[in-house]
Amino acid sequence: MSLRPCRHCGHNVHQQTTDCPNCGGPTPGLTTEERTRSGLMLAALLALVIVPMAVLFYGCISAFAG
Ligand SMILES: [Zn+2]
Numbered sequence: 001m002s003l004r005p006c007r008h009c010g011h012n013v014h015q016q017t018t019d020c021p022n023c024g025g026p027t028p029g030l031t032t033e034e035r036t037r038s039g040l041m042l043a044a045l046l047a048l049v050i051v052p053m054a055v056l057f058y059g060c061i062s063a064f065a066g
Helices: 032-065
Strands: 003-005 012-014
Touching: none
Parallel strands: none
Antiparallel strands: 003 012
């Protein structure tokens, strides 16, 4: 675990912590860029799950339809 200055108040916090223990700010250990990137990662992950499921579902429908 690495310590980083809180982006709200500058208090040293763990990078992965969700709330600053000093000022209560959200995700104090992440920069805005990192927050955006993790959001994109989540979207990509969702797409990786949803797209194959949709293809599989479509395949089942096609199999039933003959
Ligand atoms: Zn803070």
